[in-house]
Amino acid sequence: MVTMFCLVVADASAEVEIKPTKKGGYTLYLNKKPFLIKGVGYNPTPIGKGYTYDFFSDPNKPWLVDGKLMQEAGINCVRIYSAGKDLEKVKEFIRDMYEKYGIYTLMSDWLGLWDYPQANYSDQAFRDKTKAKILKTVEALKDEEGLLLWILGNENNYTFSGKIGFWTSEKIEKIADPRQKQIRKAEIYYSFINTLAKEIKKIDPAHPVTLGNGEDCFLTIASKFCKDIDALSIIIYRGKKFGNLFGNIQNSFDKPILLSEFGCDSYNAHKGLQDQEVQSEFILSQWEDLYSNTAFSGNEKGNALGGVVFEWSDEWWKYNESFEEGWPIHNKEANWSHGAYFYDIKAKNNLNMNEEWFGLVSLSEEILDGLNKRVPKNSYYTLAKYLVTLKFNSLKPR
Numbered sequence: 001m002v003t004m005f006c007l008v009v010a011d012a013s014a015e016v017e018i019k020p021t022k023k024g025g026y027t028l029y030l031n032k033k034p035f036l037i038k039g040v041g042y043n044p045t046p047i048g049k050g051y052t053y054d055f056f057s058d059p060n061k062p063w064l065v066d067g068k069l070m071q072e073a074g075i076n077c078v079r080i081y082s083a084g085k086d087l088e089k090v091k092e093f094i095r096d097m098y099e100k101y102g103i104y105t106l107m108s109d110w111l112g113l114w115d116y117p118q119a120n121y122s123d124q125a126f127r128d129k130t131k132a133k134i135l136k137t138v139e140a141l142k143d144e145e146g147l148l149l150w151i152l153g154n155e156n157n158y159t160f161s162g163k164i165g166f167w168t169s170e171k172i173e174k175i176a177d178p179r180q181k182q183i184r185k186a187e188i189y190y191s192f193i194n195t196l197a198k199e200i201k202k203i204d205p206a207h208p209v210t211l212g213n214g215e216d217c218f219l220t221i222a223s224k225f226c227k228d229i230d231a232l233s234i235i236i237y238r239g240k241k242f243g244n245l246f247g248n249i250q251n252s253f254d255k256p257i258l259l260s261e262f263g264c265d266s267y268n269a270h271k272g273l274q275d276q277e278v279q280s281e282f283i284l285s286q287w288e289d290l291y292s293n294t295a296f297s298g299n300e301k302g303n304a305l306g307g308v309v310f311e312w313s314d315e316w317w318k319y320n321e322s323f324e325e326g327w328p329i330h331n332k333e334a335n336w337s338h339g340a341y342f343y344d345i346k347a348k349n350n351l352n353m354n355e356e357w358f359g360l361v362s363l364s365e366e367i368l369d370g371l372n373k374r375v376p377k378n379s380y381y382t383l384a385k386y387l388v389t390l391k392f393n394s395l396k397p398r
Contacts, residue, residue: 014030014031014145014147014148014206015029015030015031015032015206016028016029016030016148016149016206016207016208017029017032018208018230018231018256018305021295021300021301021302022300023300023301024250024254024300024301024303025294025295025299025300025301025302025303026231026255026256026257026295026302026303026304026305027294027295027296027305028208028256028305028306030148034295034296035076036076036294036296036305036306036390037076037077037106037148037258037305037306037307037308038074038075038076038077038306038307038387038390039075039076039077039078039079039106039260039306039307039308039309040070040075040077040078040079040308040309040310040311040312040360041078041079041081041261041308041309041310041311041312042063042066042078042079042080042311042312043055043080043081043311043312043315044062044063044066044312044313045313045315045316045317046062046363046371046372047316047327047328047330047363047365047372048316048327048328049317049327050317050321050324050327051114051317051321054084054085054086056084056086056089056090056092056093057084057086057089059370060369060370060371061096062371063093063096063097064096064100065369065371065374066312066313066361066374067096067097067100067101067103068100068101069361069374069376069380070101070103070312071101071102071103072384073360073380073383073384073387074383074384074387074388075103075387076102076103076104077103077104077105077106077148077306077308078097078103078104078105078106078312079106079108079151079260079261079308080105080106080107080108081108081110081154082108082109082110083107083109083137083141087136087137087140087141090140090141091140091141091144093105094141094144094146094147095144095145095146097146098144098145098146099146103146104146104147104148105144105146105147105148106148106149106151106258106260106308107137107141107147107149107150107151108150108151108152108153108154108212108233108260109133109134109137109150109151109152109153110153110154110156111130111134111152111153111156112126112129112130113153113154113155113156113159113164113165114165118165118166118167119156119159119165119167120167120168120169121156121159121167121185121188121189121192122167122168122169122171122172122185122188123167123169127192127195131195131196131199134152134196134199134200135199135200135203138150138200138203138204139203142203142204142206142207147207148207149207149208149209149210149230149231149258150200150204150207150208150209150210151210151211151212151233151258151260152193152196152197152209152210152211152212152229153193153211153212153213154212154214154235154261155212155213155214155235156189156212156213156214157186157189157213157214157217157218158214158217159185159189160182160185160186160189160218161182167185168181168185171184172184172185182218183221186218186221186222186225187221187225190211190218190221190222190224190225190226191225191226193211193222193226193229194225194226194227194228194229196209197209197211197226197228197229197230198228201228208230208231209228209229209230210229210230210231210232210233210258210260211226211229211231211232211233212233212235212260213232213233213234213235214234214235214236215234215235215236215245216234216245216248216249216252219232219249219252219253220252220253222253223252223253229255230255230256231255231256231257231258231305232249232253232255232256232257232258233258233260234249234257234258234259234260234261235260235261235262236259236261236262237262237263237338237340237341237353238262238340239282239338239340239341239342240281240282240285240286240289240340241285241286241289242259242262242286242289242290242293245257246293246302246303246304249303250301250303254303255303256303256304256305257293257303257304257305258304258305258306258307258308259290259304259306259307259308260307260308261308261310262286262290262307262308262309262310263282263283263286263309263310263311263358264278264279264282264283264286264341264358264379265279265341265353265354265355265357265358266278266279266357266358266359266377266379267332267334267354267356267357268343268344269332269334269344269347269348269351269352269353269354270343270344270345270346270347270352271344272332274357275343275344276377276378276379277378278343279377279378279379280377280378280379280381280382280383282341283309283379283382283383284382284383284386286307286309287307287309287383287386287387288386290304290306290307291390294306296390296391297391309360309383310358311358311359311360312359312360312361313359313360313361313362313363313374314330314356314357314358314359314361314362314363315355315356315358315359316328316329316330316331316356316363317356318331318335318355318356319331319333319335319354319355319356330356330357331354331356332354333351333354334347334351334352334353334354335351335353335354335355336351336353336355337349337350337351337352337353338352338353341353359377360376360377360379360380360383361374361375361376361377361380362374362375362376362377363375
């Protein structure tokens with residue numbers, strides 16, 4: 001039996017609630033009105049810059065250009081992957097996006113995933129340092145009217161296998177079975193997430209706290225060790241549709257779902273040319289599948305709160321992130337392989353996923369007001385046309 005979850009704070013500027021429907025679905029309510037998250041990932045790195053770029057501190061304030069384009073496309077949320085160092089500038093960003101464009105911010109944190117030294121979730125000193133950073137951010141931003149929710153982590157569960165960010169401990173290494181090692185890492189990590197969630201809620205009871213997770217991997221373990229989160233933020237790439245994701249999660253960890261990252265690149269690695277039409281086709285199909293799994297579509301079993309397309313603008317630095325000389329080049333080489341993106345899977349070595357080409361808008365080398373000129377792709381217009389058609393059917397919370 002699912003317990004009704006409501007976040008209501010009487011003196012808060014925005015009232016945020018997640019309510020179950022009568023048939024086991026979920027809907028997000030904002031100021032007592034149903035709210036569908038129609039989001040986009042936002043990290044507007046200019047041509048020639050890379051992972052060191054902090055857009056919050058950019059005097060050109062790229063969000064003042066991007067926010068207007070987003071508003072015109074029906075986008076109502078942006079997902080930020082990290083708060084950066086200057087939290088006063090982050091506040092300015094959140095306020096500008098909300099007050100000027102009506103766009104809310106979904107605030108994420110990597111939880112040290114890409115830090116050096118590497119994250120080690122079994123190390124108490126690392127956990128304490130990470131928790132202090134998170135709580136400092138929460139304390140600084142919690143009263144912003146444009147803040148919608150928190151996302152803890154991204155694809156950190158992939159560290160359990162060492163696919164990214166290997167970490168371990170002496171006790172873990174004494175476990176002989178590789179699968180049991182992964183399970184133990186999952187238990188440690190999700191317990192840490194739960195600790196963070198509880199501490200965040202002491203400071204900020206007004207905003208949902210979500211678990212960022214790659215796919216639905218290890219969620220049966222998360223369900224046992226991470227009971228205090230309010231929703232799941234799932235990063236997922238499955239091609240045109242999401243398959244059995246929504247039903248599987250309902251069975252393994254019955255929490256509301258935000259698809260916090262999904263999308264399609266606009267470069268055909270097999271043909272060796274840009275293909276904006278196929279990107280539009282895939283993103284439209286993904287959003288149609290997502291919407292059918294929300295209560296807004298009339299599906300009272302719908303457990304999705306909305307979604308976040310990856311991403312707003314192309315990132316020219318992604319192919320070889322540490323090679324600074326390559327940052328000014330829009331690289332056409334693919335980074336990884338995924339058969340569900342079947343249109344170019346026949347590329348050399350089946351490498352067909354081009355990290356530098358996922359944007360809804362392209363960046364031009366032409367400079368306008370200190371920024372690379374934004375050139376909306378077909379996918380921008382296709383998504384805009386679709387989002388304005390979405391209906392909010394009658395929703396009956398339990």
